[in-house]
Amino acid sequence: MKKWNVEICDVTLRDGEQTPGVSFSAEEKCRIAGLLDSVGVDVIEAGFPVVSKNEAACVQKIVDLDLDARICCLSRALKDDIDCAIRCDIDMVSIFIATSDLHMKIKYKKPREEVLAGALEMIEYAHDHGLQVRFAAEDASRTDLAFLREMYAQGAEYGANYVSYADTVGCLTPLEMSRIVDDLLTDLSIPLCIHCHDDMGCATANTITAAERGAYQLHTTVNGIGERAGNASLEEVLTAIRFKGGVDRYDLSHLLTLSHAVSEASGIPISKTKAIVGEHAFAHESGIHIAALIEDSSTYEYIHPALVGGQRHYILGKHTGKKAIAHILRSMGHDISEAQICWILDQVKSRGENKCSITHDLLLSLIHQADSEVAQ
Structure with a gap:
């Protein structure tokens, strides 16, 4: 078996907290971050610090835990957002722009070239301030692939360490994901990240497919929580890459404890038939x-x-x-x-x-x- 070359970025504390009705306390975030670190998760996305002073303080508290995992936070392609991230002393910032024509028209009301130019300036700014930069395409799955390739290439030139592909509305199937990753990796000089939502129930399958085809950073949430139908499930992705990708450096024995901690903090019960962590899984x-x-x-x-x-x-x-x-x-x-x-x-x-x-x-x-x- 050829071992897959992957790392995990868990986004429970940011995208998972965007689950309707969910809000984690600072203590809950720190406990969850500690458990994620015990599993061996490589990157923890701790939050979106510009949202509020409390959010920024929570991100700072997680940074202060001095975990082995690198700490990441989300940022729009705006200087104020990035300055807030810099003040939190995080390791990595994820700078995102919406890239589909639909989102460009509704959200930015600007041509894509102008939106991209502004984002590239912010990548350079964050890079120059010593941060690892992930350049993320929101609604990538409804974006022209030629534009994405150009965007990713320019992002790398301006100092991005990673580029990220988000199936924001969960509209892809595994076969589509396979073709897309093959296409994107043909001329990509930096690692590709995959961020999948579960609107059609394919988030974990799409993530695993992307990993098998060569995507490097896989985004997950504990119990698959997140916007609408949620994200790719950490426990499912980790188990799948162990058995199908030969990736054995993660300590899976903490998964049940972690799952219960997130269920308790989020107030979202775990389905009895949930793979890996459900009451009836075994x-x-x-x-x-x-x-x-x-x-x-x-x-x-x-x-x-x-x-x-x-x-x-x-x-x-x-x-x-x-x-x-x-x-x-x-x-x-x-x-x-x-x-x-x-x-x-x-x-x-x-x-x-x-x-x-x-x-x-x-x-x-x-x-x-x-x-x-x-x-x-």
Whole structure:
């Protein structure tokens, strides 16, 4: 397997906080930043400091944590924005302009050449003040590729260290992303960043596709939170680049703790079926599955739960088999007969078919009832 050449820029503290109704306190931001650093995330986008004095103070507090990760913040192509970023003592500034004809017409009301010229001046200004610069194209996925190539080339000439491609409205599919990255990388002299939104459910897939095709910096948020339907999910991207790209330098064992911390701080619950971190990500009910898992967990688990800080769970219900019941009961310390196991299994299936959850207390009750029921 050829190892992919990538790094992660997590944008939970900026784009993730743009989720409607979400606002992180300074303490929550610092805790999340610390956990991201424990995972080994390369770049943390700490915020958009020009938004408010409090936002700038939060960015400064994250810088003051002296993490291993480089700290980045967002900036429009305006001197006041960049001066605010400089005062926060960050490592990298992401200077963005909207690049599609639609956005140019509605937001700037200027020709693209004039918008680009102003942005290039700000790249040079930030570069001259010692910052790494990421030159970002907002709504890149609806922008003429020839203009993007020219924009990126000029950005590099003016001192940009990275250029960024944003699928701002989440309109791409993986095949489209593959073709676009191939096109952009044909004559690009600096690393390409990919920033995907999930409006069509393709953000993680598009990010992984871009990485496989040669994109370098991958943008993510924890639990995939963000504007509208959210962004590419950190936990999914990290797991995918481990298994598909051979990238093993990140400590995935912190992912569940990080996911819960962001869920608590954001107030957004994690779906039970969410990949990697959902309650059911490593839960099994099917009797056929559990019987095989008992022998060899790789039969029905591509990812070992412990790798990402999770645990395997066997769920009892209408699909449960006898081997699963016997295994669970013995793991609980109960040595019961074949007849008792069969009776309990019948009860579990009957209740499962009637949408009754088999709780720990209910299972204990069935175990106690099994003695008398089988004896009769």
